Amino acid sequence: MKREITITKRQRLINDVRTWFSKPVNLITVFFFIILFVLIAYPLYAVLSSSVTMGQKDSMMYNSLFKQQLKKGDFSWNNFSMLLSGKYTTDYSRALFWKPLFNSIMMSAYASIISIIVGGVIAFLITRTDVRFKKFISSVFIFPYLMPSWTLALVWKNVFINSSVGNGITGWFEAVTGICVPQWFVYGMFPCAIILGIHYAPFAYILVGGVLRNMEANLEEAATILKADRLRIIRKITLPIVLPSMISTLLLVFSSSMASFSTPNFIGSPGNFFVLSTMLKSLYQSNYSGQAYVMTLVLLLFGIGFLVLNHFVVGKRKSFTTVTGKSGQVSYIRLGKLNTLISVILIILLFFFAVFPLISFAVESLCLIQGDYSRLTLRYWLSGEDIQDLSRNVGKGLLRNSRVWGALWGSLKLSIIVALIVGTCGFLIGYGVARKRGSKLADAVSYLAFFPYLIPTMAFGAIWLSVASKLPFLRGTFILLVLVASIKYLPFASRSGTSAMMQLSGEIEESALIVGAPWFVRMTKILFPIQKSSFISGYLLPFVSCMRELTLFVLLADKDSVITMLLSYYDDADISQMSNGVNLLIIIVVLTINLIVNKLTGASIDKGIGGN
Amino acid sequence: MPEVILNNITKKWGDFVAVKNLSMTIDDGAFITLLGPSGCGKTTTLRMIAGLETPSSGEIIINGIIVFSEKKGINVSAVKRDVGFIFQNYALWPHMTVYQNIAFGLETQKWEKEAIKERVDEMLALMKIEEFVDRYPSELSGGQQQRVAIARTLAPKPKVLFMDEPLSNLDAKLRGEMRTELKRLHVDTGSTFVYVTHDQLEAMTLSTKICLMNEGVVQQYDPPLKVYEQPANVFVADFVGNPAMNILSGKAIKTGKAKAEIALLNHKFEFKGVKDFELPSSDIFVGIRPEFLPVTEQGQISGTVYSALPAGMETTVKIKIADKILSSVMFGSVDYAIDSKINFDIYGNKILVFNSENGKNISLGSLRCIK
Numbered sequence: 001m002k003r004e005i006t007i008t009k010r011q012r013l014i015n016d017v018r019t020w021f022s023k024p025v026n027l028i029t030v031f032f033f034i035i036l037f038v039l040i041a042y043p044l045y046a047v048l049s050s051s052v053t054m055g056q057k058d059s060m061m062y063n064s065l066f067k068q069q070l071k072k073g074d075f076s077w078n079n080f081s082m083l084l085s086g087k088y089t090t091d092y093s094r095a096l097f098w099k100p101l102f103n104s105i106m107m108s109a110y111a112s113i114i115s116i117i118v119g120g121v122i123a124f125l126i127t128r129t130d131v132r133f134k135k136f137i138s139s140v141f142i143f144p145y146l147m148p149s150w151t152l153a154l155v156w157k158n159v160f161i162n163s164s165v166g167n168g169i170t171g172w173f174e175a176v177t178g179i180c181v182p183q184w185f186v187y188g189m190f191p192c193a194i195i196l197g198i199h200y201a202p203f204a205y206i207l208v209g210g211v212l213r214n215m216e217a218n219l220e221e222a223a224t225i226l227k228a229d230r231l232r233i234i235r236k237i238t239l240p241i242v243l244p245s246m247i248s249t250l251l252l253v254f255s256s257s258m259a260s261f262s263t264p265n266f267i268g269s270p271g272n273f274f275v276l277s278t279m280l281k282s283l284y285q286s287n288y289s290g291q292a293y294v295m296t297l298v299l300l301l302f303g304i305g306f307l308v309l310n311h312f313v314v315g316k317r318k319s320f321t322t323v324t325g326k327s328g329q330v331s332y333i334r335l336g337k338l339n340t341l342i343s344v345i346l347i348i349l350l351f352f353f354a355v356f357p358l359i360s361f362a363v364e365s366l367c368l369i370q371g372d373y374s375r376l377t378l379r380y381w382l383s384g385e386d387i388q389d390l391s392r393n394v395g396k397g398l399l400r401n402s403r404v405w406g407a408l409w410g411s412l413k414l415s416i417i418v419a420l421i422v423g424t425c426g427f428l429i430g431y432g433v434a435r436k437r438g439s440k441l442a443d444a445v446s447y448l449a450f451f452p453y454l455i456p457t458m459a460f461g462a463i464w465l466s467v468a469s470k471l472p473f474l475r476g477t478f479i480l481l482v483l484v485a486s487i488k489y490l491p492f493a494s495r496s497g498t499s500a501m502m503q504l505s506g507e508i509e510e511s512a513l514i515v516g517a518p519w520f521v522r523m524t525k526i527l528f529p530i531q532k533s534s535f536i537s538g539y540l541l542p543f544v545s546c547m548r549e550l551t552l553f554v555l556l557a558d559k560d561s562v563i564t565m566l567l568s569y570y571d572d573a574d575i576s577q578m579s580n581g582v583n584l585l586i587i588i589v590v591l592t593i594n595l596i597v598n599k600l601t602g603a604s605i606d607k608g609i610g611g612n
Numbered sequence: 613m614p615e616v617i618l619n620n621i622t623k624k625w626g627d628f629v630a631v632k633n634l635s636m637t638i639d640d641g642a643f644i645t646l647l648g649p650s651g652c653g654k655t656t657t658l659r660m661i662a663g664l665e666t667p668s669s670g671e672i673i674i675n676g677i678i679v680f681s682e683k684k685g686i687n688v689s690a691v692k693r694d695v696g697f698i699f700q701n702y703a704l705w706p707h708m709t710v711y712q713n714i715a716f717g718l719e720t721q722k723w724e725k726e727a728i729k730e731r732v733d734e735m736l737a738l739m740k741i742e743e744f745v746d747r748y749p750s751e752l753s754g755g756q757q758q759r760v761a762i763a764r765t766l767a768p769k770p771k772v773l774f775m776d777e778p779l780s781n782l783d784a785k786l787r788g789e790m791r792t793e794l795k796r797l798h799v800d801t802g803s804t805f806v807y808v809t810h811d812q813l814e815a816m817t818l819s820t821k822i823c824l825m826n827e828g829v830v831q832q833y834d835p836p837l838k839v840y841e842q843p844a845n846v847f848v849a850d851f852v853g854n855p856a857m858n859i860l861s862g863k864a865i866k867t868g869k870a871k872a873e874i875a876l877l878n879h880k881f882e883f884k885g886v887k888d889f890e891l892p893s894s895d896i897f898v899g900i901r902p903e904f905l906p907v908t909e910q911g912q913i914s915g916t917v918y919s920a921l922p923a924g925m926e927t928t929v930k931i932k933i934a935d936k937i938l939s940s941v942m943f944g945s946v947d948y949a950i951d952s953k954i955n956f957d958i959y960g961n962k963i964l965v966f967n968s969e970n971g972k973n974i975s976l977g978s979l980r981c982i983k
Contacts (some may be wrong), residue, residue: 011685012682012683012685014685015683015684015685017686018685019666019687022687505703507699507700507701507703509701510664510690510699511697511699511705511764511765512720513689513690513691514662514691514695514696514697514765515696515720516666516694516720516721516768517717518691522719525716526705529707530705
C-alpha cells in the first residue's frame with residue numbers, strides 16, 4: 001500500500017527544523033550559541049563604540065588640543081591616533097602605550113618561561129622519578145594558584161623591602177641578614193615576572209603533569225625495547241608528546257600575564273614599571289576612558305592572537321594524549337644520591353611560596369603595632385569592642401565584625417550561585433560540543449565560551465560597567481556581579497566539561513537512550529556520575545576563582561558587598577592587621593572548601609584546570 | 613508482529629551520501645546481516661533504524677508504526693522505538709556494577725523491584741555470568757563484558773535487537789563460541805535480529821538473509837546461500853567466500869539457446885546456462901569458486917604453484933598462470949612445492965558469467981573445457 005502525499009517546501013522545512021530541535025543536544029547547543037553570542041558580542045560592541053565615540057570630556061580635550069569642533073557623541077579616531085601614533089606628541093604615546101606594551105610583553109614572556117620551567121620540572125619529577133614526599137609536594141604546590149593573585153606580590157614586598165627603597169620600611173630579609181637588595185629586586189619587571197611565573201607554575205604543572213600521567217606507558221616502553229636510554233626517551237618520545245601542551249601552557253600563561261593587574265600594580269607601579277593593564281586602569285581613573293578602551297582593544301587583540309596560535313599548536317595534535325586507561329605503571333627514574341637534595345630544595349621552595357605567605361599573614365594580623373613583631377595580640381581577631389588604632393575607628397575584631405561577616409557571606413553567596421551556574425553551563429556546553437564535535441556550531445560555541453578568557457579582567461569589568469550604564473536596571477546590582485562572574489569563569493568550566501565529555505564515547509549515552517531513559521535521566525544517572533570528579537571540579541574552580549576575585553569587581557561592586565573589596569578597602573586605609581587577617585580568612589575558606597569537596601567527591605582544582 | 617520496513621532511506625552528510633535509496637523489508641523473527649566493507653553505510657543504516665541517526669529522507673516502519681517519515685515529519689525518538697542495541701565497544705557504564713547495568717533499562721521502564729531482580733537473575737543465568745553480578749565492567753574480560761552487554765540489551769525484552777559488530781573485539785576462539793550462542797539466542801528469544809558485520813563468514817553462518825552493501829547502495833538482499841551461489845554482481849561475488857572467487861576476463865560467443873563458447877586462459881570452454889541469457893558484448897568476466905578449480909595430474913590447464921596453504925582439513929593452492937593468480941581449494945592436506953608445475957581443470961555447474969562493463973550477473977551455469 002503506497003500513498004503519495006504532496007507536501008510543500010515550507011512544510012518540509014518545518015518538519016526538518018522540528019526533527020532537528022527534538023534532540024536535546026541540538027537545542028542546548030543553539031541555546032548557548034545565542035546566549036553567548038549576545039553576552040559577548042554586545043559588550044564588544046559597547047567597547048568598540050565607546051572607543052570611537054567622544055565623551056563630554058574627550059571632546060573638550062581634543063577641541064583644545066587639536067583645535068577641533070567635536071561634540072559629545074561624535075565619531076572620531078582621536079583616541080587611537082593620540083595613543084598609538086603620537087598625534088599629540090610621540091612622548092605621550094611612547095610613555096603611555098608603547099613602553100607599557102613592551103613591558104607587558106617582556107614581563108609575560110619571562111613569566112611564562114619561569115612557570116613552564118618550574119611547573120614542568122616539578123611535573124616531571126612527580127610523574128617520572130622517585131622523588132620523595134610526592135603527595136605533599138603535589139598538593140601544596142597548588143596553593144599559589146588558590147591564593148589571591150596579589151598574595152605572593154605582597155609577601156615579596158614584605159620580605160624584600162628595605163631601608164634604601166621607597167619609604168624605608170625594614171623588611172624581613174633585611175631584618176634577618178642586614179642586606180639591602182637593590183630597587184629593581186623589589187619593584188619592577190624582575191619581581192613581577194618571578195611572582196607571575198610562580199603564580200602560574202601550578203597551572204603548567206597540572207597541564208603538563210596531566211599529559212605525562214595519561215601518556216600510555218607503552219609509548220615509552222616501546223622505546224625501551226628498542227634499547228633507547230632514558231635520556232634519549234625523554235628527548236625523543238616524552239618531550240615531543242608533551243610539547244603541544246607545553247606550548248599551550250606557555251601561550252595561556254603569557255596571555256594571563258598580559259592581562260594580570262594586581263601583581264604589577266603592587267610591585268610594578270611603585271618602581272615606575274607600568275604595563276598595559278595598570279596603565280589601562282590609571283587612564284580609566286583619570287577619565288580618559290576612551291583611550292582606556294583603545295588599550296582594552298589592544299589587549300583583546302593579543303588575546304585573540306594567542307587563542308589562534310594556541311588552536312594552531314594544539315589543534316589536531318591534541319589527540320596525542322590518548323586516554324585509554326590501559327596505561328601501566330611507568331618505571332621511575334632513580335634520583336639516587338640527589339634524591340634527598342632535590343626533595344629538600346623542593347620543600348624549601350614550596351615552603352616559601354605556599355606556606356610562608358600564610359604565616360606571614362597570620363603574624364601581620366597579630367601585630368599590636370604594624371611592623372613590630374615583638375608584641376602580638378589577638379585583639380584584631382576577637383575584640384568585641386571597637387578598636388581605636390592611631391585614632392581611627394577600625395571596628396570590632398574580625399570574627400565579631402558584622403561588616404566582615406556580611407562581606408564574607410556576600411562573597412560566599414555570589415561564589416556559590418556563580419559556581420552553580422558556571423558548572424552546570426560548563427557541563428551542558430561540554431555535552432553539546434562533544435556530541436556535535438566537528439560541526440561548525442560546536443566549534444562556534446566552544447570558541448564563544450572560551451572568549452571571555454581573552455578579555456583582560458580589568459577590561460572585562462570596565463566593559464560591563466559601560467554595559468550597565470546603557471542598561472541602568474543592572475547598575476550596582478547583585479545580578480550584575482553574578483552575570484559578569486559567570487561569563488568570566490565560563491572558559492575553564494566549559495573546557496573541563498568538554499574534555500570530560502570527549503572521553504565518553506557517544507555509545508555510553510546511546511545505550512541508555514535505547515533502553516528508554518529520557519534525557520534528564522541520562523545526564524544525571526549516566527554521564528554525570530561517570531566523570532563525576534571532572535564535572536564537580538567544573539563547579540569548584542569558579543567558586544574558588546570568585547571567592548578570591550578582586551580585579552573583576554573593583555569597578556562594579558560596593559566595598560562591603562564582597563570580601564575582597566573589603567580587603568582592598570582595609571589595604572587602602574593601611575589597616576594592615578585587618579587586611580592581612582581578611583586575606584588569611586579568604587585563603588582559609590577557599591582551602592577548606594577545596595579540601596572538603598576533594599575528600600567528599602574526589603574532585604579537585606587540578607582536574608578542573610585540565611589535568612586528570 | 614515486528615516487521616521492519618525501510619522505504620527509500622537516504623542519509624547525507626553535506627555532499628557525502630552515506631546511504632542511498634535503501635529499501636528493504638525485515639521479516640518478523642529474521643536474522644538479518646548488514647554486510648559490507650568498512651565505510652559502506654551499514655552501521656549508519658542500523659543506527660537509522662534504531663533512531664540514533666536521522667535519515668535525510670525516506671520512511672521507516674517498525675511493527676506497523678511509522679517511526680520515521682521525512683515527508684510526514686514523523687521522527688519517533690530511539691527512546692520510544694522499543695529496540696535493543698549492542699555496541700561494538702559494548703558501552704557498559706563503568707560506574708555501575710553488572711547488576712546495575714542490566715537493571716538500568718528495567719528501572720527506567722519502572723518495573724517492580726521484584727520483577728527487576730527476577731529478570732536480571734534470569735538474564736545472568738541465560739548468559740552464564742551469575743558469578744560476576746557485583747563486579748564492575750573494568751573487572752571483566754572482553755568476553756564477559758560482551759555477555760553483560762547482551763544481557764543488558766535483552767533484559768527489557770526488545771522486539772528488535774540491533775548489533776553493531778558485536779564480536780569484532782573478541783579473539784577468534786571466543787568469537788566462534790559467541791556465534792554459536794547468538795544463533796541459539798535468536799531462536800530462544802524469537803526476536804528479530806539485525807546484525808552489522810564486515811566478516812562475510814559471520815554473515816554466512818548466522819543470518820537468514822544477508823544485505824550486502826557497498827558505498828551506500830544495496831548490492832544484494834538474499835539468503836546466504838543464494839548470495840554465495842548467485843551473486844548479483846562481481847562485487848558481491850568477490851566479497852563473499854573465502855578464499856575469494858576467481859574472476860577472469862574472457863571472450864564469449866553465443867552458440868545457441870542458453871549456450872556459449874568462452875575463450876579463457878588460452879583454452880576454449882563450453883558454457884551451459886541454467887536458463888537462456890543475452891550477451892551484451894563478447895567481453896565478459898567468468899567467476900569460478902576455488903572449489904570448482906580442481907588440481908589433478910590430468911588437468912588440461914597448467915600453471916605453477918605460487919603458494920600452498922595446507923590448513924589441515926583443506927588446502928588452498930595459489931596457482932600462477934600468465935600474470936594471474938588463481939585460488940583452488942581441495943579437501944585434505946596436501947603440500948605442494950612452491951614454483952613446481954601443476955595441472956588443473958575448470959569444471960562445475962555453479963560457474964558465473966558477468967557483464968564486463970557493469971559487473972552484473974548474466975547467468976549461472978556449467979563450464980566444460982573443450983580445447
